[in-house]
Amino acid sequence: MPRRKAEAGLEPNRRAELLRAAARLFVEKGFDATTTRDIADAVGMRSGSPFYHFRSKQELLKTAMVEGLDAGYARLLAAIDGITDPEQRLRILVRTHLGTLLEGECHAPMLLGETRALDAAAHAEIAAAFDRYQMPWQTTLDELQHSGKLASAAAPVRLLLFGMLNGSKHWYRPDGKLSLDELADSAVALLLGESRTMVPATGTPKVPC
Amino acid sequence: MPRRKAEAGLEPNRRAELLRAAARLFVEKGFDATTTRDIADAVGMRSGSPFYHFRSKQELLKTAMVEGLDAGYARLLAAIDGITDPEQRLRILVRTHLGTLLEGECHAPMLLGETRALDAAAHAEIAAAFDRYQMPWQTTLDELQHSGKLASAAAPVRLLLFGMLNGSKHWYRPDGKLSLDELADSAVALLLGESRTMVPATGTPKVPC
DNA sequence: CCTACCGATCGGTAGG
DNA sequence: CCTACCGATCGGTAGG
Numbered sequence: 001m002p003r004r005k006a007e008a009g010l011e012p013n014r015r016a017e018l019l020r021a022a023a024r025l026f027v028e029k030g031f032d033a034t035t036t037r038d039i040a041d042a043v044g045m046r047s048g049s050p051f052y053h054f055r056s057k058q059e060l061l062k063t064a065m066v067e068g069l070d071a072g073y074a075r076l077l078a079a080i081d082g083i084t085d086p087e088q089r090l091r092i093l094v095r096t097h098l099g100t101l102l103e104g105e106c107h108a109p110m111l112l113g114e115t116r117a118l119d120a121a122a123h124a125e126i127a128a129a130f131d132r133y134q135m136p137w138q139t140t141l142d143e144l145q146h147s148g149k150l151a152s153a154a155a156p157v158r159l160l161l162f163g164m165l166n167g168s169k170h171w172y173r174p175d176g177k178l179s180l181d182e183l184a185d186s187a188v189a190l191l192l193g194e195s196r197t198m199v200p201a202t203g204t205p206k207v208p209c
Numbered sequence: 210m211p212r213r214k215a216e217a218g219l220e221p222n223r224r225a226e227l228l229r230a231a232a233r234l235f236v237e238k239g240f241d242a243t244t245t246r247d248i249a250d251a252v253g254m255r256s257g258s259p260f261y262h263f264r265s266k267q268e269l270l271k272t273a274m275v276e277g278l279d280a281g282y283a284r285l286l287a288a289i290d291g292i293t294d295p296e297q298r299l300r301i302l303v304r305t306h307l308g309t310l311l312e313g314e315c316h317a318p319m320l321l322g323e324t325r326a327l328d329a330a331a332h333a334e335i336a337a338a339f340d341r342y343q344m345p346w347q348t349t350l351d352e353l354q355h356s357g358k359l360a361s362a363a364a365p366v367r368l369l370l371f372g373m374l375n376g377s378k379h380w381y382r383p384d385g386k387l388s389l390d391e392l393a394d395s396a397v398a399l400l401l402g403e404s405r406t407m408v409p410a411t412g413t414p415k416v417p418c
Numbered sequence: 419c420c421t422a423c424c425g426a427t428c429g430g431t432a433g434g
Numbered sequence: 435c436c437t438a439c440c441g442a443t444c445g446g447t448a449g450g
Contacts, residue, residue, distance in 0.1 A: 014435090029325065030239070030240075030241060030325060030326075031239075031241075032239060032240075032241030032242050033241050033325070033326065035427080035428060035429080036428080036429060036430080037427090037428075037429095045435075045436090046435075046436055046437080047428095047429095047430095047436095048429095048430075048431075048435085048436070048437080048438090048439095049435050049436070051429085051430060051431080052435055052436095053435095055430095056429080056430080057429065057430090112379060113322055113379070116238065116239060116242070117239075117242065151398065151403065152395075156387060156391075156392065156395050157395065157399065159376070159377070159380050160373045160376070160377070160395065160396060160399055161373075162376065163372055163373045163374070163375070163376020163377060163379070163380075164369045164370075164372045164373040164376065165372075166372070166376060167368070167369070167371065167372020167373065167375060167376050168368070168369070168372060170321060170322070170372070171368050171372075178365060182365075183365065186361075186365050186366065186369065187369060189360065190366065190369055190399070190400065191399065192402070193401070193402020193403075194360065194402075223419090244443080244444060244445080245444080245445060245446085246443090246444080246445095254419075254420090255419075255420055255421080256420095256444095256445095256446095257419085257420070257421080257422090257423095257445095257446075257447075258419050258420070260445085260446060260447080261419055261420095262419095264446095265445080265446080266445065266446090
């Protein structure tokens with residue numbers, strides 16, 4: 001009786017749907033403001049059913065973060081495959097990261113601020129996923145430093161870079177005048193100090209800083 | 210009977226205490242996770258009493274943001290008073306901003322993400338306060354562009370800069386090896402492309418990106 | 419600014 | 435995965 005088994009509720013689709021809906025809602029409204037009922041509604045379940053797939057609301061967030069980061073990591077690796085020039089590779093990393101952040105379905109990197117609600121064990125799992133995600137970045141920054149195009153590849157530089165990129169979630173409008181390619185170029189130019197690059201002007205967004 | 214009047218509960222101290230406590234708790238735990246009872250407890254009031262001073266929890270957040278930003282703005286103006294060299298002025302703006310953000314009592318700039326919970330009218334008030342705060346920055350960036358030290362002073366550059374600085378709240382540890390002065394120098398060096406500046410290395414923080 | 423309280427909501431569970 | 439439900443909490447208010 002394969003049919004009964006197929007309807008038994010252990011299909012990975014429903015689980016994945018829950019994760020996608022949860023990630024989207026957590027980004028939109030924040031972890032605390034999103035109710036487990038919101039998440040259930042979004043996938044057409046009843047209020048108690050998400051707890052059949054996940055032990056708690058916290059586990060939903062933790063899993064969305066870890067799996068989202070790993071998916072983003074896979075996308076990074078695919079995008080830079082075979083690129084040997086470190087400057088070109090940085091450009092691709094930045095562009096791919098911004099794509100994931102600003103137009104993709106996976107908003108994991110911008111849920112960082114929501115992990116406040118999680119316990120130490122969850123923090124450790126998420127930190128490990130972040131370490132994986134940062135590996136190609138650190139490699140590329142190191143190469144840029146060795147070739148003299150970057151003054152320093154120390155931790156603060158990488159962290160300032162991520163802050164710069166992730167902060168764009170607060171002000172970037174996909175329907176505005178600035179394209180993702182232009183934004184990526186601006187960020188790379190700022191990091192590498194390319195004083196020749198002119199950044200195109202845009203209208204001032206509503207809440208700028 | 211001046212005594213009765215002094216005890217009548219309209220002293221601005223209590224109001225200011227509530228705002229300080231609210232801002233601190235909103236930063237620590239987030240707007241939604243902070244209860245009005247938490248705030249009342251923090252200043253030794255009963256659960257219903259904050260509503261004598263503020264109509265709602267939202268108004269508490271809005272007021273903390275606007276008054277915090279204006280206090281930070283006043284601090285910026287005092288710090289750059291009389292500084293004519295734009296590069297030096299930028300350094301002071303960055304250092305003062307980081308001080309406000311990372312060690313001061315006023316964490317207003319980092320409550321940006323919490324304003325999700327507010328309505329359009331509150332957003333407009335906060336946006337106006339941000340515009341005031343950004344004025345000296347834009348002036349300084351424009352001067353740097355005219356003197357050729359900055360490729361562009363367009364909006365995206367300013368926004369990337371703020372993202373870079375504000376993101377440090379997620380990873381900077383005041384008790385770590387990196388001082389605020391060093392962090393400020395790193396950020397300015399990154400923005401101005403000073404390839405001669407070496408950034409000191411630090412241990413990798415727990416949750417880096 | 420306190421006391422006393424309410425209506426609504428929320429995360430999570432038992433049992434099927 | 436649904437039904438039915440609970441215990442706890444929370445923002446806010448009335449009346450003083």
